[in-house]
Amino acid sequence: xxxxxxxxxxxxxxxxxxxxxxxxxxxxxxxxxxxxxxxxxxxxxxxxxxxxxxxxxxxxxxxxxxxxxxxxxxxxxxxxxxxxxxxxxxxxxxxxxxxxxxxxxxxxxxxxxxxxxxxxxxxxxxxxxxxxxxxxxxxxxxxxxxxxxxxxxxxxxxxxxxxxxxxxxxxxxxxxxxxxxxxxx
Amino acid sequence: xxxxxxxxxxxxxxxxxxxxxxxxxxxxxxxxxxxxxxxxxxxxxxxxxxxxxxxxxxxxxxxxxxxxxxxxxxxxxxxxxxxxxxxxxxxxxxxxxxxxxxxxxxxxxxxxxxxxxxxxxxxxxxxxxxxxxxxxxxxxxxxxxxxxxxxxxxxxxxxxxxxxxxxxxxxxxxxxxxxxxxxxxxxxxxxxxxxxxxxxxxxxxxxxxxxxxxxxxxxxxxxxxxxxxxxxxxxxxxxxxxxxxxxxxxxxxxxxxxxxxxxxxxxxxxxxxxxxxxxxxxxxxxxxxxxxxxxxxxxxxxxxxxxxxxxxxxxxxxxxxxxxxxxxxxxxxxxxxxxxxxxxxxxxxxxxxxxxxxxxxxxxxxxxxxxxxxxxxxxxxxxxxxxxxxxx
Numbered sequence: 237x238x239x240x241x242x243x244x245x246x247x248x249x250x251x252x253x254x255x256x257x258x259x260x261x262x263x264x265x266x267x268x269x270x271x272x273x274x275x276x277x278x279x280x281x282x283x284x285x286x287x288x289x290x291x292x293x294x295x296x297x298x299x300x301x302x303x304x305x306x307x308x309x310x311x312x313x314x315x316x317x318x319x320x321x322x323x324x325x326x327x328x329x330x331x332x333x334x335x336x337x338x339x340x341x342x343x344x345x346x347x348x349x350x351x352x353x354x355x356x357x358x359x360x361x362x363x364x365x366x367x368x369x370x371x372x373x374x375x376x377x378x379x380x381x382x383x384x385x386x387x388x389x390x391x392x393x394x395x396x397x398x399x400x401x402x403x404x405x406x407x408x409x410x411x412x413x414x415x416x417x418x419x420x421x
Numbered sequence: 422x423x424x425x426x427x428x429x430x431x432x433x434x435x436x437x438x439x440x441x442x443x444x445x446x447x448x449x450x451x452x453x454x455x456x457x458x459x460x461x462x463x464x465x466x467x468x469x470x471x472x473x474x475x476x477x478x479x480x481x482x483x484x485x486x487x488x489x490x491x492x493x494x495x496x497x498x499x500x501x502x503x504x505x506x507x508x509x510x511x512x513x514x515x516x517x518x519x520x521x522x523x524x525x526x527x528x529x530x531x532x533x534x535x536x537x538x539x540x541x542x543x544x545x546x547x548x549x550x551x552x553x554x555x556x557x558x559x560x561x562x563x564x565x566x567x568x569x570x571x572x573x574x575x576x577x578x579x580x581x582x583x584x585x586x587x588x589x590x591x592x593x594x595x596x597x598x599x600x601x602x603x604x605x606x607x608x609x610x611x612x613x614x615x616x617x618x619x620x621x622x623x624x625x626x627x628x629x630x631x632x633x634x635x636x637x638x639x640x641x642x643x644x645x646x647x648x649x650x651x652x653x654x655x656x657x658x659x660x661x662x663x664x665x666x667x668x669x670x671x672x673x674x675x676x677x678x679x680x681x682x683x684x685x686x687x688x689x690x691x692x693x694x695x696x697x698x699x700x701x702x703x704x705x706x707x708x709x710x711x712x713x714x715x716x717x718x719x720x721x722x723x724x725x726x727x728x729x730x731x732x733x734x735x736x737x738x739x740x741x742x743x744x745x746x747x748x749x750x751x752x753x754x755x756x757x758x759x760x761x762x763x764x765x766x767x768x769x770x771x772x773x774x775x776x777x778x779x780x781x782x783x784x785x786x787x788x789x790x791x792x793x794x795x796x797x798x799x800x801x802x803x804x805x806x807x808x809x810x811x812x813x
Contacts, residue, residue: 254596255426255596258426258596259426259596262424262426262598267598268426268596268597268598269595269596269597270426270595270596270597271590271591271594271595271596272590272594294597295559295695295696295698295699296695296696296699296783297559297588297591297592297595297692297693297695297696298696298780298781298782298783299780301782
């Protein structure tokens with residue numbers, strides 16, 4: 237089973253990102269589960285959301301404490317939240333940031349095996365006209381982890397948002413997929 | 422129809438649509454709201470022909486469902502916690518009038534202090550209202566439960582309302598894969614309601630809400646209990662038919678998991694039992710002979726099944742995500758009561774877990790297993806009720 241934890245801020249769509257990742261993995265033929273941290277959501281406050289992906293039905297109904305993959309939608313969270321808390325050995329961290337690998341690693345409490353960086357905010361602003369990074373960051377997830385293909389990510393995005401909105405968000409994901417830089421550490 | 426990745430609440434809404442409910446009357450409350458929002462969306466999109474009655478309270482929501490059901494319509498609603506409590510009076514009116522209304526209650530802790538998280542005390546406090554109660558482990562069971570509920574409720578020998586119960590957030594807002602059969606197969610399984618009596622059958626007028634003097638009231642109560650007894654048989658029949666049609670069997674009111682050779686078992690209801698099954702597999706690898714018994718139907722209570730199960734195990738750890746103040750966990754209380762006049766007397770211990778959404782994990786279940794094993798070896802309880810998570 238692969239367990240993914242998303243960190244974002246209320247309004248950025250971390251919960252939707254977790255759901256779309258689950259949908260994409262489902263389209264790949266996997267069993268999936270996606271859920272928000274069962275808290276009280278407020279716009280701007282730190283939010284976590286989770287996705288589980290497995291080859292067999294997922295029965296476990298608890299929160300995720302030791303993720304395989306951490307996805308950070310908002311770079312400012314690195315200042316206040318220990319995003320690598322509980323990260324498994326060999327874990328992957330994917331961050332939306334314009335900063336360099338060195339600058340980011342300085343902020344992380346635990347060094348991941350793989351670090352993927354993408355400036356998803358700029359991509360979202362250019363493609364969508366809004367700083368909502370939940371769909372673009374999924375392009376980075378596809379690139380860095382291989383748990384889902386970018387094709388299925390695009391398909392899942394279009395299943396979630398209809399019409400032009402779906403097309404634009406899929407384009408943002410594709411662009412992020414191409415621009416994500418992955419570092420093996 | 423294909424499988425869909427949906428939340429527990431959307432599973433409930435799809436099931437209501439696929440059951441071709443005719444009237445929905447509801448009032449929003451977290452974490453139930455997305456059920457009725459989704460139904461409203463189906464109506465707005467023209468995907469479902471449902472009379473939607475927006476009301477000013479849950480009490481009125483149930484009153485409107487009662488009115489609709491009395492005219493012969495298939496009526497549905499959904500609520501949680503304080504909303505369910507506000508409905509309490511009307512719940513008696515629904516069962517007393519023998520109306521097959523189906524409601525989804527999203528288990529949420531009762532305030533104060535305010536909480537929106539999972540806890541079974543809201544629905545269990547409605548134990549004596551004459552409603553049947555089904556606890557879902559996952560989103561698929563929410564969906565299947567609603568479809569079966571109408572068939573059981575509308576059965577001519579039953580005519581009683583059903584509450585389908587799912588966990589706040591753990592199911593209601595968690596996305597999971599749900600298999601939804603083709604509409605024509607559902608229609609075959611669940612044909613339109615054929616009520617015995619309706620308010621609108623003017624050739625056969627009936628009185629509803631009449632006075633029951635001491636000469637008659639008693640028999641009305643007895644008839645409800647007879648209907649509950651019939652429901653035990655109908656639930657198994659319907660569950661078996663569902664399994665034959667849709668390959669998911671619900672013929673057992675208690676789902677057994679690896680209990681055949683188990684020394685002791687975990688017993689509980691709802692979503693926490695998924696995690697328990699996961700833990701059972703891990704514990705078995707460590708040499709524990711354990712199993713799990715998931716009580717699906719709390720009303721009518723599966724007495725026979727519990728007796729058969731209890732006869733063959735040395736211990737039962739009853740996991741209650743609920744509490745009856747001044748006594749004990751509610752499932753524990755019921756289970757002990759059922760076994761008293763039988764020859765099945767395993768050691769039973771009550772673990773109070775997960776109240777108000779406290780996470781209940783695989784490692785917690787392992788700790789409980791260790792404690793149960795010690796108790797069985799000693800042949801004596803350390804204590805009967807354990808507030809498992811209590812900060813000390």
